[in-house]
Structure formats: C-alpha cells, structure tokens
Amino acid sequence: MKTINVNKTCRIAVFSLACCLAAPSWADDLNRDELGVRYESQAVMQKELVKGCVRDQNGEPLIGVTVRVQGTSQGTITDIDGNYSLALPSKQTKLEFSFIGYNTVVLTPGSRNSLDVTLEEDVKALDEVVVVGYGTMKKRDLVGAVDHINSEALEGRSTPSLTRSLQGQIPNLNISMRDGKPDRGASYNIRGTTSIGAGGEALILIDGVEGDPNSVNPQDIESVSVLKDASSAAVYGARGTFGVVLITTKNAQKGGVKVNYNGSFSFSQRTVEPDLVTNGLQWTDDFVEAFVNNKGTMPTSINNIFPYTPEWHEELRRHDANPDLPKVQINENTGQYEYFGNTDWDKLLYKDVTAGTDHSISITGGNDIANFYVSGRFFSQDGIYRANTDDYQRGNFRAKGSIKIKPWLSIDNNFDMMHKTYHYPLISYDQTLNIQRNMEQQGFPMAVMYNPDGSLTYSAVYCAVGDFYNRVYIE
Numbered sequence: 456m457k458t459i460n461v462n463k464t465c466r467i468a469v470f471s472l473a474c475c476l477a478a479p480s481w482a483d484d485l486n487r488d489e490l491g492v493r494y495e496s497q498a499v500m501q502k503e504l505v506k507g508c509v510r511d512q513n514g515e516p517l518i519g520v521t522v523r524v525q526g527t528s529q530g531t532i533t534d535i536d537g538n539y540s541l542a543l544p545s546k547q548t549k550l551e552f553s554f555i556g557y558n559t560v561v562l563t564p565g566s567r568n569s570l571d572v573t574l575e576e577d578v579k580a581l582d583e584v585v586v587v588g589y590g591t592m593k594k595r596d597l598v599g600a601v602d603h604i605n606s607e608a609l610e611g612r613s614t615p616s617l618t619r620s621l622q623g624q625i626p627n628l629n630i631s632m633r634d635g636k637p638d639r640g641a642s643y644n645i646r647g648t649t650s651i652g653a654g655g656e657a658l659i660l661i662d663g664v665e666g667d668p669n670s671v672n673p674q675d676i677e678s679v680s681v682l683k684d685a686s687s688a689a690v691y692g693a694r695g696t697f698g699v700v701l702i703t704t705k706n707a708q709k710g711g712v713k714v715n716y717n718g719s720f721s722f723s724q725r726t727v728e729p730d731l732v733t734n735g736l737q738w739t740d741d742f743v744e745a746f747v748n749n750k751g752t753m754p755t756s757i758n759n760i761f762p763y764t765p766e767w768h769e770e771l772r773r774h775d776a777n778p779d780l781p782k783v784q785i786n787e788n789t790g791q792y793e794y795f796g797n798t799d800w801d802k803l804l805y806k807d808v809t810a811g812t813d814h815s816i817s818i819t820g821g822n823d824i825a826n827f828y829v830s831g832r833f834f835s836q837d838g839i840y841r842a843n844t845d846d847y848q849r850g851n852f853r854a855k856g857s858i859k860i861k862p863w864l865s866i867d868n869n870f871d872m873m874h875k876t877y878h879y880p881l882i883s884y885d886q887t888l889n890i891q892r893n894m895e896q897q898g899f900p901m902a903v904m905y906n907p908d909g910s911l912t913y914s915a916v917y918c919a920v921g922d923f924y925n926r927v928y929i930e
Contacts, residue, residue: 506540507570509533509552517554517574525549525561602626602681606705609673613719613813615834615849616669617676617702625681628657628700637836637847638877640669645683645698655697657681662704662869670873672832672851674717674815677705704869707826707855708819715818721811733799735901736775739768760913761899771795771901782903792906794914800898804840804890804920811836827856840880843923849875882919890919 509520516537523530524543530551533539541550546564553559557574564570602625612620615637622630629644643657659668680701687695732738743763746754756762774780774795782796817830832851838844852872859865882890902914904921915921 503543503546503564503568504540505543505546505550505564505568505570506538507572508537509539509554509572509574510537511557512573512575517557520552520554520574523551525551601683602628603678605678606676609676610717612673613721613811614673615836615847617671617673618668620673621668621679625679627683628681636845636877637849638669638875640667643668643700645681645700657698657700658687658691658694659700659702661702668700668702671702671704671871672815672830672853672873674817674832675704675830675851675853677703679703704853704855705817705819705828705830707821707828707857709821709823709826712818712820715816717813717815719813721813723809723811724807725805729801731799731801731900733797733802733900734775735795735797735899736771738900739763739771743768757899758896760897760917761902767793783907792912794902794912796901796903798898798900798903800894800900800918800920803904804894804923806837806839806841806844809837809839821857823859825856825858827854829854838878838880840923843878843880845878845880847875847877849873880923882922890923894918894920 509517509522511517516533516535518533518535518537520533520537520539521530522533522539522541524541525548529541531539531541543550543564546566549561549563550570551559551561552572552574554574556577558577560572560574562570562572604624608624609617609620614620618630618632618641621628627646629647630641631644632639632641643659644655645657659665661668661671680703682695682699682701687699691699732741742757743754753765754763770793774782775797780795782794784793784795785791786793812835813832814834815830815832817828819826819828821827830851830853832849834847834849834851836847838846850873854870855868857865857867882893897914897918898920899914902912904912904915904924906912911921915924
C-alpha cells in the first residue's frame with residue numbers, strides 16, 4: 456500500500472492556489488517587458504541573488520508568502536517548502552515579507568546570500584474579542600457571518616444618537632430614518648428585503664436586554680456586533696430570524712481613577728437650497744402665462760385668498776420698477792389691502808446656520824474587589840426654524856459597578872438614564888406641521904408678512920411662517 460503525505464499534499468494545493476492568484480499580475484509584467492528581455496539578460500546576471508526559507512513560529516514552512524523589494528512590484532512567493540529566491544539590485548535593498556494573518560517583516564540582506572525569515576502571527580487582530588450570542592469569541596475562532604466594530608470607530612462623531620453614528624460603519628446593516636429630526640427612531644435591516652409585505656427588523660440588544668439604541672450615549676459604547684446568518688435564530692429563536700445587533704457598553708477598568716472628557720462645538724449649513732422665484736412681478740407674469748396657456752382665459756384670482764385683476768398686475772409692475780413705493784396699500788374701490796412685495800418665505804422660515812454642542816465625561820477605576828464606571832453626556836442642537844424653532848437637548852447618565860463580597864458572590868449594577876427635550880412646532884390653526892405644503896399653496900412672493908396695522912397677512916398665516924413668528928410673541 457502506498458503511503459500519502461497529507462501535509463505535503465495540502466501544501467501543494469495551497470501553493471497552486473497562490474500561483475493562480477499571482478499569475479495575472481506576473482503575466483502583465485512579462486508582456487510589458489517581453490521586448491526587453493534580451494537586452495536585460497546581462498543586467499540580471501549582475502544582480503545579487505538572495506535565497507532563503509520562510510517559516511512560522513513553530514518552524515513550519517509557509518507557502519505563498521509574498522517576498523518583494525520594498526516600494527516596488529518586483530517580487531516572488533515562497534514555494535511548497537517555504538523557499539524563495541530573488542535577484543536584487545544590491546545587497547542593501549530592503550526585502551518585505553508579508554502574509555495574511557502574520558506581521559509584515561522588512562529586512563536587508565547585507566552581505567548574506569541566504570536569508571531565512573520567521574513570521575509571527577498578528578495576535579492583535581486574531582485575539583480581538585467579538586460578542587456573539589450569549590458569550591464572546593476571538594476572531595481566530597469566528598466562523599459565522601458576524602461583523603464587529605469597537606469604540607474607536609465611533610469616536611469623534613458628534614451625532615444626536617448611536618443610530619446616526621452607526622450609519623455606514625457596518626456592511627449590510629441598513630439603517631433608514633423617515634426624516635432628519637434629532638429624536639427620530641430608525642429601522643435596522645440586515646441584508647435587504649426580509650419578507651414580502653410583513654417587513655422584518657433586526658433584534659437589538661443592549662447589554663443583553665432589548666432596547667432602543669437612540670437612548671444610549673455613543674461614548675459609552677464598547678463594541679457593536681451584527682449577527683447576520685441563520686445561526687442567530689438558534690440562540691434567540693424566531694425573534695432573531697432577521698438578524699441580531701448586539702450593543703455592549705464599556706465596563707470599569709481596574710487601577711487608579713481615570714477621567715476622560717470629550718467636547719465639541721459644531722455648525723451646520725444646508726448644502727442644497729431651492730432656487731425659488733422671489734420677485735413678485737416675475738412670479739405673477741409666469742402664473743398668468745401658464746394659466747392662459749392652460750385655460751385659454753385670464754385668471755380672476757390666484758387662489759381663494761389672493762385675488763387677481765389686470766389693474767393690480769399693472770400696479771405691481773409699477774411698484775417693481777420703483778422700489779421706493781410702499782409694499783402694501785389700500786384699494787380705494789374695495790377697501791382691501793393690496794400687496795406688491797418680493798418676499799423670500801424660505802429665507803424667513805429657515806436659519807442660514809445652526810449650532811450644536813456635545814460634552815461627555817466618564818470616570819472609572821477600581822481594584823479586584825470593587826470597581827466603577829460613571830459617565831454623563833449633554834448634547835444640544837439648535838433647530839432649523841428662525842422662529843418657534845425646534846431646539847433639541849438631551850442628557851445621558853450611566854453608572855456601572857461591581858462589588859465582590861465572596862469568591863463565589865458578587866453584586867453588579869448597570870444603571871442608565873436619559874432625558875430629552877424637543878420642541879416640536881405646530882401650526883396653530885390645524886395642529887400639524889405641513890408647513891412645506893402650505894408654503895407651496897400660500898407662500899406667494901407678492902405677499903408680505905405684516906399689514907401696516909401690525910396684523911399678519913392672510914398669506915403669512917396660511918403658509919404658517921407668520922404663525923411661527925406670531926407664536927413667539929404670544930408665548
């Protein structure tokens with residue numbers, strides 16, 4: 456019976472795979488230099504040839520290790536026995552040895568013709584702890600579809616909530632929000648469409664308890680793991696069918712008391728602004744032209760609260776030519792106000808710049824018997840409206856600690872509190888916030904905010920901009 460060397464066979468298979476992966480790039484280099492081979496053959500003979508073997512910490516040869524001249528594409532890979540040979544321009548050239556899962560090594564051959572190298576495992580990457588289900592695993596032992604980020608990925612992001620900090624951080628974790636309100640919740644979806652009609656959101660656990668990620672201080676996060684495959688249902692049952700998001704908060708650190716503070720101030724400005732017609736005459740000319748083209752007759756009103764007559768149109772033209780004329784005057788025949796303005800309602804409604812501030816502080820310390828972690832955060836964001844604005848303020852407080860009473864008995868505490876204040880402005884006459892819809896229907900540039908007697912115009916009230924301004928004085 457013939458004995459088969461399994462270790463040798465496996466190494467041959469890996470080496471073949473490495474050659475297949477490297478072949479395209481080598482082929483390009485060969486095609487590019489094909490015409491110069493004859494002329495460079497003598498120069499190659501003058502190069503210094505270095506040989507050697509690459510092994511791991513246990514002395515086993517490593518197959519497919521990339522060996523190249525640092526900073527260039529000139530290189531080779533080790534064979535099934537870990538051996539390599541490479542022609543160098545000089546013995547002072549630096550050689551770079553790299554392999555997936557191992558630390559990269561850079562060496563200079565010097566006067567040596569033989570250079571053996573030992574690569575060490577990248578322990579930091581392989582030993583990173585990942586939260587999975589009801590326990591933890593090291594990355595080296597992880598076999599399921601799990602994505603993981605730590606606190607470093609969330610640092611420096613001044614956002615109202617953890618949800619916004621996670622956006623774009625984890626592949627296949629789709630976070631969607633209906634609008635941009637600072638307290639708006641979100642739907643967490645993993646890997647796209649889950650079911651037809653019924654939807655399906657991921658299960659979110661905070662320190663093992665189902666909760667709202669918007670209530671957590673982003674600076675308290677130690678790690679976030681996303682379980683994507685069906686194995687999560689084996690732990691969490693039917694509730695984990697659509698994936699699980701595991702959020703772990705920071706724990707106390709043993710040693711002396713440590714205080715950490717983070718503070719930031721920010722200013723926000725709209726990147727895109729609508730290009731609106733704010734000239735009253737231009738808007739009226741366009742309106743009349745569109746009305747006549749559609750109906751075939753001249754209009755008698757712009758809408759139910761703003762009348763139209765050819766005489767008013769000509770008066771508007773006269774006021775546009777002479778800006779010194781008043782924007783509001785009384786019609787002698789009807790006794791009603793007539794308006795000749797150039798009002799930018801969008802400018803009156805929204806701020807040009809909004810400010811925000813974010814302050815976080817944490818204190819931790821302890822020993823083998825007792826430890827603690829206490830943190831707090833204050834976040835404030837100005838609203839986007841000039842009057843009756845939607846300001847947002849939020850405070851977080853967390854206290855975690857552990858006391859070891861006996862070797863077999865310890866008491867743990869994890870307390871979290873959140874308080875927020877958000878002013879949600881509403882239109883007084885219908886208790887809604889359909890301000891954009893109302894501006895489209897009533898925010899004509901010919902109208903103005905106030906009448907000469909100080910009262911609001913109909914357009915100002917019904918488009919809600921004047922209602923916002925008026926409520927500031929009433930309150």
